[in-house]
Amino acid sequence: MSNPYDEALKIRDLAVKHNKFFEESIPLIASENIMSPLAMEMLVTDFGSRYAEGLPHHRYYQGNYYVDQVEDLTIDLAKRLFNAKQADPRPVSGTNANTAILFGLSKPGDTITAPPLSGGGHISAAKFGAVGLRGLNLFNYPFDVDDMNIDIDGSIKLIKKEKPKLCLFGKSVFLFPEPLKELNEAFKEVGTKVWYDAAHVLGLIAGGKFQDPLREGADVISGSTHKTFPGPQHGIILGNTDDDTWKKVQRGVFPGVLSNHHLNSMAALGVTIAEEIEYGAEYADKTIRNAQALGESLSSLGIKVLGEKHGFTKSHTIVADIRAQGGGRHVSEYLESCGVVLNKNLLPWDDNKKSQDPSGIRIGTQEVTRIGMGPSEMKEIADIISMAIVDNREVDQVKSRVLDLKSRFTETKYCFGKHKPYSYIELFNPGE
Numbered sequence: 001m002s003n004p005y006d007e008a009l010k011i012r013d014l015a016v017k018h019n020k021f022f023e024e025s026i027p028l029i030a031s032e033n034i035m036s037p038l039a040m041e042m043l044v045t046d047f048g049s050r051y052a053e054g055l056p057h058h059r060y061y062q063g064n065y066y067v068d069q070v071e072d073l074t075i076d077l078a079k080r081l082f083n084a085k086q087a088d089p090r091p092v093s094g095t096n097a098n099t100a101i102l103f104g105l106s107k108p109g110d111t112i113t114a115p116p117l118s119g120g121g122h123i124s125a126a127k128f129g130a131v132g133l134r135g136l137n138l139f140n141y142p143f144d145v146d147d148m149n150i151d152i153d154g155s156i157k158l159i160k161k162e163k164p165k166l167c168l169f170g171k172s173v174f175l176f177p178e179p180l181k182e183l184n185e186a187f188k189e190v191g192t193k194v195w196y197d198a199a200h201v202l203g204l205i206a207g208g209k210f211q212d213p214l215r216e217g218a219d220v221i222s223g224s225t226h227k228t229f230p231g232p233q234h235g236i237i238l239g240n241t242d243d244d245t246w247k248k249v250q251r252g253v254f255p256g257v258l259s260n261h262h263l264n265s266m267a268a269l270g271v272t273i274a275e276e277i278e279y280g281a282e283y284a285d286k287t288i289r290n291a292q293a294l295g296e297s298l299s300s301l302g303i304k305v306l307g308e309k310h311g312f313t314k315s316h317t318i319v320a321d322i323r324a325q326g327g328g329r330h331v332s333e334y335l336e337s338c339g340v341v342l343n344k345n346l347l348p349w350d351d352n353k354k355s356q357d358p359s360g361i362r363i364g365t366q367e368v369t370r371i372g373m374g375p376s377e378m379k380e381i382a383d384i385i386s387m388a389i390v391d392n393r394e395v396d397q398v399k400s401r402v403l404d405l406k407s408r409f410t411e412t413k414y415c416f417g418k419h420k421p422y423s424y425i426e427l428f429n430p431g432e
């Protein structure tokens, strides 16, 4: 039998290697980011060992004197940043926030409309995901591949015909704003609640650079807080709705889908919201400009980037049809071996059988922007990708360009304090 101490140190060693791998890679996964030093510090506090159930000042546990103050502050900061009437920072992830809304605002047998998976919809809005498990009747909005967005006229017809209890918007391949304003009359006619899943674009909304769902007709926004919003792995719900609806949402959160809400990551979220109030607008603006620059550069190198009709993207994400270069699986795996980290992705014409080898790849610019890269580095990244998958150059040749580029960007930006990203923080003392 192996020695448990050695096994524990093996895990630690893997974590150190993981950090080093990301230090030396170009991180382009559209759903990830790095935290600020102050937010990371919150994760290793004693908050991470405690329980707090319910709402601040009405708990079921003692010992929450400081937790309540953190939660009050986080709620106030969130309302300020998003100009929201209500905020709940307790969901522990984006999917947890989505499930809370489903529990609060729907019951089995109700009807919901949502973007299709093939058009970038999230798994929690799928028949096999939370929506299906809640027992809802799901209808997908029709999708326009040229616009890379839901079809407005078809969606109006669908909403008026099916009269859903909930209309859900937001996706995991989220290139362009959702047409909420255009659908407003249909929402009103059928009296539906409008729910916007902002997981991918929360930081862009915080910075005022994408769309403003709470002013465009959404009753509630859910989101994860670690994609374009550069905080901890956590979730949030924001509202601009009546008290009764909000009460139902909050009951969906607790006791609906969670007991404790991971107090250390809530504190990290509060810190990140404060940082976003200070830096969010500039960060969001640069992230989107970088995505557009990367789309332009890849396209000029012969890679088929979708959404060309509208300038490739208005968010942090671009998607490319990569069938001519060997398909999503081959391309993402080869790039990973070269130190470029992105993911394969279904494109609108792929059926679900293709999920392990889809036509596309998805790329996000929020993390490379966070470490200070700009449009000229996007051109460099496009060259590196093309070198690997169009010119089929050897791994070592590509890798040396990746290392050269990455070694020039060694600081986390748009946050309080200074930090070298991906560095391993040592707390453990092996003793005698």
Ligand code: DSN
Pocket: 030, 031, 094, 122, 172
């Ligand atoms: N898995 C995330 C993404 O990559 O989009 C969403 O949950």
